[in-house]
Amino acid sequence: MNGKIFSVAPMMDWTDRHCRAFHRTLTRRALLYTEMVTAQAILHGDRPRLLGFDPVEQPVALQLGGSDPAMLAKAARIGEDYGYDEINLNVGCPSDRVQSGRFGACLMLEPQLVAESMAAMIAAVSVPVTLKCRIGVDDQDPETSLFTLVDACAAAGVTTVAVHARKAWLQGLSPKENRDVPPLDYPLVYRLKRERPTLTVIINGGIADLDQTEAHLEHVDGVMLGRAAYHDPGLLGEVDRRLFGEGGDVDPATAVEAYRPYLAARLAEGISLASMTRHMLGLFAGQPGARAWRRVLTTGSVKAGAGLEVLDLALDQLAQAATRIEAAA
Structure with a gap:
């Protein structure tokens, strides 16, 4: 192919x-x-x-x-x-x-x-x-x-x-x-x-x-x-x-880390975080914690001065929500 x-x-x-x-x-x-x-x-x-x-x-x-x-x-x-x-x-x-x-x-x-x-x-x-x-x-x-x-x-x-x-x-x-x-x-x-x-x-x-x-x-x-x-x-x-037929799959967490330098460079130019992270909302679709990921990015990225800490918080909330969901299963 x-x-x-x-x-x-x-x-x-x-x-x-x-x-x-x-x-x-x-x-x-x-x-x-x-x-x-x-x-x-x-x-x-x-x-x-x-x-x-x-x-x-x-x-x-x-x-x-x-x-x-x-x-x-x-x-x-x-x-x-x-x-x-x-x-x-x-x-x-x-x-x-x-x-x-x-x-x-x-x-x-x-x-x-x-x-x-x-x-x-x-x-x-x-x-x-x-x-x-x-x-x-x-x-x-x-x-x-x-x-x-x-x-x-x-x-x-x-x-x-x-x-x-x-x-x-x-x-x-x-x-x-x-x-x-x-x-x-x-x-x-x-x-x-x-x-x-x-x-x-x-x-x-x-x-x-x-x-x-x-x-x-x-x-x-x-x-x-x-x-x-x-x-x-x-x-x-x-x-x-x-x-x-090239390489292995790229998992969502790896993509987030790969996108981070681009986000940092654009933030330094004055680009708003929300204009970039809006494209990432569906990244963990269908996975445990996806709703928490979307919620944190949606609410946190629009705040004045929002930076990469919002991304870190979203990843943390994703992991916590996934743990809770798995523990309840």
């Missing part, structure tokens, strides 16, 4: 630089993604804030939003200059804000524009340029819309596509509902790989754990895990061994 790809999906408000640095303590092999950043923001905004990242996060991909080929090409070049290992175009986000800006899932309706955008970015950079899309939007026939978009982009030079295996409903469903309500169609993504065998196809959407990941990898080249990886990050500690 060494030729396979595993990644943590780009997720707005979640996969920021602190989240990625934390996830990297659990897996060396996973490809990590930024939150979506619009090309316009990169061209006109605070680039160090939008694009800055710690080298410990690599390999890391920059996900762009936009529909102007020239702007996307410039933004891609800036991203490459910042050191990103891949540039990805978002053609899957269904939010109203994204639609009003003419990017995200609504671009499923404009496959030629997407292809022109991909061609412009490919010409602008030397790192891989990839696509993340849905299988269709609204009343589109997915068997037509997915293949039309992918074929147009392949003709423009795209070799890798990540497919969220459900439609996006642009009218009548919230972004949250769009993650759950439209039915998943994994067989259609499998078919895309069968009928376009030279294309690297990564599947995304509703995948809950590494057992399901391994099952999907029998049909496609890669798996992208989103909410499951965020809410139960401990599963990332098994990725390198189970999917790539």
Whole structure:
């Protein structure tokens, strides 16, 4: 399975630089993604804030939003200059804000524009340029819309596509509902790989754990895990061994210790503890004492001047709660 790809999906408000640095303590092999950043923001905004990242996060991909080929090409070049290992175009986000800006899932309706955008970015950079899309939007026939978009982009030079295996409903469903309500169609993504065998196809959407990941990898080249990886990050500690045959598992306590130097460095820069530890709340999910861990981190990290002592207290409360639970069993 060494030729396979595993990644943590780009997720707005979640996969920021602190989240990625934390996830990297659990897996060396996973490809990590930024939150979506619009090309316009990169061209006109605070680039160090939008694009800055710690080298410990690599390999890391920059996900762009936009529909102007020239702007996307410039933004891609800036991203490459910042050191990103891949540039990805978002053609899957269904939010109203994204639609009003003419990017995200609504671009499923404009496959030629997407292809022109991909061609412009490919010409602008030397790192891989990839696509993340849905299988269709609204009343589109997915068997037509997915293949039309992918074929147009392949003709423009795209070799890798990540497919969220459900439609996006642009009218009548919230972004949250769009993650759950439209039915998943994994067989259609499998078919895309069968009928376009030279294309690297990564599947995304509703995948809950590494057992399901391994099952999907029998049909496609890669798996992208989103909410499951965020809410139960401990599963990332098994990725390198189970999917790539490398090393042993990384247990949650080891990940906490590995993250500690990063936390200390950012605290010294004035970054709040809560903005970093919020990504760790699910680390001990399903284990004795997990509730105590979450409680201490949630309440302690938001206090003025909170530092690493909160982490130590959370670990201590976790251990004490686990001891009590085991003694009562």
